[in-house]
Amino acid sequence: MWPYYPELLAIPVPRYTSFPTAAEFSEDVSQADFLHALEDVSGEISLYIHIPFCEKICWYCGCNTSAANRTDRVTSYLDTLHQEISLVASRVSKSAKVTRISLGGGSPNAIAPIELVRLFVALTVEFSLSDDVVLSMELDPRTMTAQWAEVIAAVGIGRASLGVQTFAPHLQEAIGRVQPMRHIAQTVDWLREAGVTSLNFDLMYGLPGQTWDDLESTLAQAAEMGADRIALFGYAHVPHLISRQRKIDGTALPDQAARFTMAAKGHAYLCDNGYAPVGFDHFARGHDPMALAAKLGILGRNFQGFTDDSSPVLIGLGASAISSFPGLHMQNEKNAGRYRMLLSQGKCSASRGVVRTPEDRERGDIVMRLLCDGKAEIGAGQLAAAMPQLAPFMERGLVSCDDGTLAIAADGLPYARSIAAVFDPYRQDSVRRFSSAI
Ligand code: SF4
Incomplete structure (x- = not known):
């Protein structure tokens, strides 16, 4: 132990998904900096596509997302995303090869399945995709369907990440994310049949009213369902920054000592049950590319967490998406309305960032x-x-x-x-x- x-542990610290962190981003960077960085790109590149919609908003969530209950809003966002794909790709040399495409959010499966096909057609036409491009996608089990599984198979998504957090019904109620076990099991079956070979479960400790027994049974169920990777995050309760979290009962949260014990026991449990530790909060089965990257000392870290992606450039597409170049980090406009307005004027929306000295x-x-x-x-x-x-x-x-x-x-x-x-x-x-x- x-x-x-x-x-x-008294001083809160960043998660360091970048350095400098997003907290150091400012408006002292310009569109010109971003465009120059795009024009300088060569070799391998990765793309990240942000879909800022979810069917239901979870109370703990700190992501840039909103309810996908208005079709016109989703449609106009996707139209803008297509404009951005064309605009950004027109600045990137065709000699630069896209080796990774990740979709995150929000929940990429909050859009209609056919829209995923349209996005991949656009990416294929506008960028030079490597023959063995790795495709991954975050998924909300609550909006998973058989039709989605068919599209995932057709597009060739080989990696998926499920927002699970906990299997305990009382904790799902406490964090505003109710998803029955059978629904998650069905999602796993569909994804395996669709050809997903690397399946991640996002899980959490430090939830209101959570005990070690709750966490242990969630970890056991995740392992039993065959998760290739597990990301075990501590719930960060910061209602002064994330207003949705005010719905969560702060008085029921485990204290820091209890959080520490859960993290320590969770780490030991996963290591004893077939997972290799990756970084400080990820775990992977030995066959998974993430475990291999950790073993070989080539693990990286980007805005999505630990990664086996070694591309020096990540281009973010969509509202709030962050692009990362060796000498520059830049974030797109977070507000979907302003994001749309800038693209409608033929401008990239990257507006804040930091030059890396x-x-x-x-x-x-x-x-x-x-x-x-x-x-x-x-x-x-x-x-x-x-x-x-x-x-x-x-x-x-x-x-x-x-x-x-x-x-x-x-x-x-x-x-x-x-x-x-x-x-x-x-x-x-x-x-x-x-x-x-x-
Ligand atoms: S599904 Fe994921 S992104 Fe959407 S609200 Fe819940 S935690 Fe946030």
């Missing part, structure tokens, strides 16, 4: 290697400057340094984000902006 040092890139490498591999090589000057903040972790044996390599111990895993944050000069006023480190 991991040792619990609450004093080391050489120092950002160097520090970003350290943060990513620490989180992905548990170790990073660090220059003597940077190490000396970080020592005062590293000392509390070193004294407790959670991290060690040998010949310029900083290595997080097995017991130090729950402190990985806090250790990585030592190398982040932007995190000074992080107390209300980020979630608990566990």
Whole structure:
């Protein structure tokens, strides 16, 4: 069992899906920066498509999404997305090969199945797709149908991620996401028949009223259903930032010690039941590409979390989608109305972001290697400057340094984000902006 040092987890820290994080994005970047970055792209690229609709909105959700109950709104969003695909692709060299396409949201299956086909036709026509392009998709089991499974098979989606969170009915009620077990089991059957070979379940600990027994039975059921990957996230209750979360009973939330225990026991349970740990909150069966990437030391981290995608460029399409280039991160307009208006004027909507300085890139490498591999090589000057903040972790044996390599111990895993944050000069006023480190 991991040792619990609450004093080391007292300061909320970012999840570091990028460095600098989205909290450092500002309007000090321009459309011209974005267009230049697109024109410089070569080699392998990945695409991310954001569908900001869901049939029902879950109370805990922090994503940019809204209810898909007005067909005209969904239709006009998709029309705009098609315009953006053409506009962005016209700036990207045809020599750049798309090796990954991921759809996320929201719930991509909140749109009509035929719209997925239309999107893939447009992407195929506008971009140069690699012959072995990897296609993945987030799915809401509540809106999964046999027709969706047929389209997933026809398009060739090989990887899928299901928003499960918990199988316990009383917890599903407490977080506003009711989805019977039989519905999830049916979804899994449909996806396997459709040819999905890598299936992820998103699960959560730290839910209101949740006990270890609740979590253990959810983990057991996920393993029994054959999930190839499991992402086990701590629920971050920040109703001052996400107003939907006000519906969740904050008084029923487990305290930090109980959260820590659930995370530790969850980690041990999955490792004892056929899953390899990947980073600090993902787990994968040995055959899954994510487990192989972790084993080979080529695991990466992007806006969707840990990944086996090694493309240096990720282009985000859709409202709020983030694009990532070696020297620039940029986010599209979040508001769907403004996103539509900008595209209707023939402009890209990328409006906020950050230019990555050489120092950002160097520090970003350290943060990513620490989180992905548990170790990073660090220059003597940077190490000396970080020592005062590293000392509390070193004294407790959670991290060690040998010949310029900083290595997080097995017991130090729950402190990985806090250790990585030592190398982040932007995190000074992080107390209300980020979630608990566990
Ligand atoms: S289905 Fe997913 S994206 Fe949609 S509201 Fe629920 S958690 Fe958020």
